[in-house]
Amino acid sequence: MDKSIVLIGFMGAGKTTAGELAARKLNTGFIDIDLEIEKEFGMPTTDIFKKHGEKAFRTYEKNIIESKCTEKRQVISLGGGAFMDEGTRRTCLDSTIVIFLDISWEAWKKRYELLVDTRPVLQDRDLDEIKGLYSKRRVLYADHHYSILVDDLTPDETADKIVELYLH
Ligand code: S3P
Numbered sequence: 001m002d003k004s005i006v007l008i009g010f011m012g013a014g015k016t017t018a019g020e021l022a023a024r025k026l027n028t029g030f031i032d033i034d035l036e037i038e039k040e041f042g043m044p045t046t047d048i049f050k051k052h053g054e055k056a057f058r059t060y061e062k063n064i065i066e067s068k069c070t071e072k073r074q075v076i077s078l079g080g081g082a083f084m085d086e087g088t089r090r091t092c093l094d095s096t097i098v099i100f101l102d103i104s105w106e107a108w109k110k111r112y113e114l115l116v117d118t119r120p121v122l123q124d125r126d127l128d129e130i131k132g133l134y135s136k137r138r139v140l141y142a143d144h145h146y147s148i149l150v151d152d153l154t155p156d157e158t159a160d161k162i163v164e165l166y167l168h
Contacts, residue, residue, distance in 0.1 A: 004074040005166055006092045008141055009101035010134055011080040011119050012111040014155050018101065021159035023075035026166065031076045036064050049120035062088050069095050075162075081121065083140045093143060099162055100144040105134055107151040 005022070007015040016032050023030035034045060037060050041048045048057050061079060065088050068076055076096070083089050092098050103111075109127075116122045122130060146165045150158050 001097075001166065002072045004069065004071055004076055004096045005162065006069065006096040006098045007075070007077045007101055007162070008083050008092075008098060008144060009080065009150075010103060010108060010137055010141075011121070012108060012115045013080075013101040013103045014150055014158055015077040015080075015101055017155040018150075018158035018162060019075045019077040021155055022162040022166075025159055025163050026073070026075065028073045028075060029071075031068050031071075031074050033061060033064055033068070033077060033082065034079045036068075037061055037079075040064075044118070046118060046120050046123075054120075058085070061085075066091055080137065083143070084137070089140065089143055093145070097146070097166060098144045099165060100141045100147040101158065102141070102147050102149045104149070104151050105131060108134065 007019045009015055016034075019032070020030050037048065037057060038044055040060060041052065043051070045057070058081070061082055062085050065078065065082060068074065069091050078092075112122070112127070121133070125133065148158060148161045148165075153161070
């Protein structure tokens with residue numbers, strides 16, 4: 001199979017960690033879209049949001065995903081908000097294998113403290129609002145080829161499942 005794998009899911013589902021491991025197991029390249037954006041702007045995501053605004057972040061996010069999606073046999077980890085864009089959803093679904101790393105709200109809440117400092121989207125919302133965002137996003141993540149419930153999985157087990165889905 002020549003297509004790339006695109007990993008989607010809410011912040012903190014483990015897309016980057018499991019994606020990197022899966023790429024190693026498949027002996028392919030790994031692309032972290034957030035990292036690509038940070039490299040372009042030369043600063044962390046929180047600063048990009050503060051200095052350039054979310055719109056600038058989203059515009060670059062959309063463009064970089066479109067250019068990377070057509071590359072062959074890459075594991076590509078998307079930021080949790082990227083699938084809000086309809087064009088991005090279509091591009092990924094048409095040209096790659098989209099795998100949704102699903103995490104339950106209960107399991108996600110336990111990760112909140114680890115995420116909040118580096119995720120601007122979480123910083124100006126209380127937990128109820130974040131739950132609303134989680135529910136809204138889940139509707140969009142429903143557009144995928146495969147899904148993996150990651151609640152009880154280690155990143156390595158998640159990576160094994162990604163590889164299994166890709167190869168079969
Ligand atoms: C975002 C998720 C982040 C990053 C940015 C915005 C979002 O990526 O792209 O902070 O809107 O959900 P992760 O899903 O890798 O945390």
